[in-house]
Amino acid sequence: MWSIIHTYLKDFFNLFYPSICCACGNHLYDGEECICIACRMSMPYTNDEQIKRNATYKVFDGRVRVEAASSLFFFKKKSRVQNVLHYLKYKNHEELGLVLGSMHAEQLSKSDLFAEVDVVIPVPLHPNKFKKRGYNQAALLAKGYSEVFHALLDEQSLIRTEDTSTQTRKNRYERYENMNQMFKCIDEHNIRGKNILLIDDVITTGSTVESCALELLKAGCKKVYIASVAIA
Numbered sequence: 001m002w003s004i005i006h007t008y009l010k011d012f013f014n015l016f017y018p019s020i021c022c023a024c025g026n027h028l029y030d031g032e033e034c035i036c037i038a039c040r041m042s043m044p045y046t047n048d049e050q051i052k053r054n055a056t057y058k059v060f061d062g063r064v065r066v067e068a069a070s071s072l073f074f075f076k077k078k079s080r081v082q083n084v085l086h087y088l089k090y091k092n093h094e095e096l097g098l099v100l101g102s103m104h105a106e107q108l109s110k111s112d113l114f115a116e117v118d119v120v121i122p123v124p125l126h127p128n129k130f131k132k133r134g135y136n137q138a139a140l141l142a143k144g145y146s147e148v149f150h151a152l153l154d155e156q157s158l159i160r161t162e163d164t165s166t167q168t169r170k171n172r173y174e175r176y177e178n179m180n181q182m183f184k185c186i187d188e189h190n191i192r193g194k195n196i197l198l199i200d201d202v203i204t205t206g207s208t209v210e211s212c213a214l215e216l217l218k219a220g221c222k223k224v225y226i227a228s229v230a231i232a
């Protein structure tokens with residue numbers, strides 16, 4: 001009886017998430033979750049979690065005090081990594097967020113560089129964007145990291161005050177000013193003295209994560225760590 005219900009539920013679930021690999025599009029076999037075994041074995045991993053001055057760390061070096069940083073994959077256009085990020089960003093794929101977040105966190109938790117993480121915070125979306133999209137893709141990932149690290153997931157203390165979609169109407173200086181006040185810590189009590197792992201889906205210029213980190217340090221957090229699924 002249970003197996004019938006199970007199959008029924010699985011078929012129902014597949015209406016929303018067809019069981020294909022989010023990276024290569026091939027059919028998933030039983031037991032494969034979101035990303036097929038072949039992709040898991042051959043995705044462009046950075047394997048950078050043991051290297052202090054890796055590519056992700058260097059993005060922030062000299063801009064903001066970061067304890068350690070890591071990205072799971074190297075990003076390339078029209079690649080399997082881009083496909084995975086697309087599923088995460090536009091299809092509210094909660095299970096994929098968990099899979100990617102925990103995959104990366106398993107690696108990070110073996111590195112001494114990330115030994116002290118006690119709070120996980122996703123880069124927040126502006127409330128307007130949240131309303132439009134219905135979820136924050138960085139928060140889907142953050143859940144996976146927090147589970148592996150047994151760390152507190154905090155989605156409340158840091159908020160986004162500026163909607164970046166209005167940025168194109170501003171001049172360069174205004175945009176610069178704007179970046180500096182894009183985030184606000186509304187509950188310093190939860191931040192002060194904490195070792196915080198900041199999560200974003202992809203790091204390009206790093207300016208969004210940088211302004212989050214600056215705000216957290218201003219609010220008195222002890223150490224900032226950064227993790228993302230991909231680095232461009």
Ligand SMILES: [Zn+2]
Nearest residue numbers: 021024036039
């Ligand atoms: Zn695949």
